[in-house]
Amino acid sequence: MEFENFIKLRTNNFRQKEMKKFKIVTFGCQMNEDDSNSIRNFLLNLGAEETKDSEKADILIINTCTVRQHAEDKAISLVGTLKKWKTREKKIIFSGCAAQRIGNGFKKKFPYIDYVIGAKSYNRIYDILLEEMGGKDNKNTEIKKEKKVFDYETILRGCDLKCSYCIVPYVRGNETPKSFKEIIESVKNKASEGVKEIILLGQTVNSYRDKKEGKDFTDLIREISRIENIKIIRFLSPHPLFFNSKFFDEYEKNPKISRWIHLPLQSASDKILKSMNRGYDIKKFKEIVGTLRNIDSKTSITTDIIVGYSDETKDDFKKTLDAVREIEFSGVYCFKYSPRFVNKNPLTITKEELEKRHNILLDEVKKIAKKILDRKVGSIEDVLIYSKKFGKTNTGYNCCIIDNKELKDDFLKVLITEVKNNTLYGRRYDEKR
Ligand code: SF4
Incomplete structure (x- = not known):
């Protein structure tokens, strides 16, 4: 069944008797954000109210991530703080990727958690929420959806x-x-x-x-x-x-x-790429970047890089650093390698060395990003208007528009006049898209 219809069917004529409040805490990627949005809409459809205050929430949903140990640890430490908050009426749902990885064993450690729902059985959360919301009193609740x-x-x-x-x-x-x-x-x-x-x-x-x-x-x-x-x-x-x-x-x-393409590189050493099982080499990666930029020279490329992967030597790291300089990424998400499998691809450098390489990369990335931003002064950018005086270029940069006229168009051409705090500032350029 199509997901939207599934939601409608489940929530139709099903309104709770008392207004319950919920809070969703989301860790990790945009996909988790999207899942949390679906859960939010589902609960709003049932007449529940969202709150930012955990104290006021009747249902707390923790949508977790496990890509890095750090992300998982943050979610677990949040659960650890909830023991006093928890009562029989208040419910805790631990969902997402960390829930999938840890499984029901998690309830042994934190018996006050009501539900553990892994990413593979994601849709089960809707049945549970229906049950927890209870009642069939059809209040004609008006749902305020954020625009x-x-x-x-x-x-x-x-x-x-x-x-x-x-x-x-x-x-x-x-x-x-x-x-x-x-x-x-x-x-x-x-x-x-x-x-x-x-x-x-x-x-x-x-x-x-x-x-x-x-x-x-x-x-x-x-x-x-x-x-x-x-x-x-x-x-x-x-x-x-x-x-x-x-x-x-x-x-x-x-x-x-x-014209903002996020293309994960991970490493520019072919040895490391092979060991990571990524399926491409640095030559292939550069070809893709070259083709995109040949088609549109404004193409802004961002990437992900893992620093200190198993067996990464100083020379491997240097290759990555050189590629970052050569490709001129406009942004890089730099991650310190965090092994996720026992006895497989362990960390082979010291924590100090890992920290050092990470900092070197971050410094380089900042310098390059600033250089690219500074070059934007004097250029004309297509800006999608988000609010009265603010928008985003189609290359992914925040842009403030210094203009007295109200912005009515969806898109504006903007002449960039200044860069401050990683944000572009500019004036409307006299031509409609
Ligand atoms: S492509 Fe690789 S890094 Fe991305 S989700 Fe699949 S296995 Fe993980």
Whole structure:
């Protein structure tokens, strides 16, 4: 059953007797954000009220991440603080990837947790919430939905690849795509509610395929761009393995495809890439970047890098540093390697060395990002308007518009005049998109 219909069916004529309050705490990636949004809408549909104050919440949902040990530790330490908060009436739901990894054993450690729902049985949370909300008194609750300029759309869950450091395929399972029709319908709904920028999500988002319909990722982008109100289509995170000439042709023809591409590199040493089981080498990665920038020289590339992966030598790290300088990423999420599997690919450098390499990379990334931003002064950028005087360039930068006139258009061409605190400032340029 299509997910939106599933939600409608489950919440239809089902209103709670007393107004319950809920709070959602989300850790990790945008996919978790998207899942939390679905849970939020589901509860709002049932007439519950969201609160930011844990003290006032009747239901606390902790949507967790396990990609790095640190993320998991943060969620666990939050649970540790809830013992005093917990009463028989107040419910704690521990969901998501860490819940999947740790499983029900978690309840032994924290018996006051009511439910542990792993990422693979994500839909079970709706049955539990229905039960917890209770009652069939049909209050005609008015749902106040936050008006959003951008929204996420998860198009596939899970991953068929097995990068050696990554726990995701084990906690989220194999790749499961949504149907082409369901995605289009959902994006149309979002567009009719005012969404202008849609961010497609998937662990390897560009491997998307609806086999039944014979549609792939590029077909999906093309179809979404036909939805008039959608002005920008972004996607997270593509994998270098799944770029192809069909996509590049579309990138050339279709101005709705965001010019901000987040393309995870992880390391620029071929030895390390091989050991990570990433399936590409640095040459292939640079070719993709080159093709994107040949098509549109403004293309802004950001990336993920893991510092200090097992057996990373000083020379391997230098290769990564050199590539960061050469490619000129406009942003890099730098992660310190955190082994997720016992007896497999252990950390082979000291914590001090790991810290040192991480800091060196961060410094370099900051310098490059500043250089790129400074070069923007004098350029004309396409800016999607988010609010009265604020927008985002289609290359992913925040932009304040110094202009007295109210901003009515969706898109403006803006002449950048200044850069302050990683934000561009500019004036309306006299030409409509
Ligand atoms: S492609 Fe991404 S999600 Fe899949 S195994 Fe590799 S790092 Fe993990």
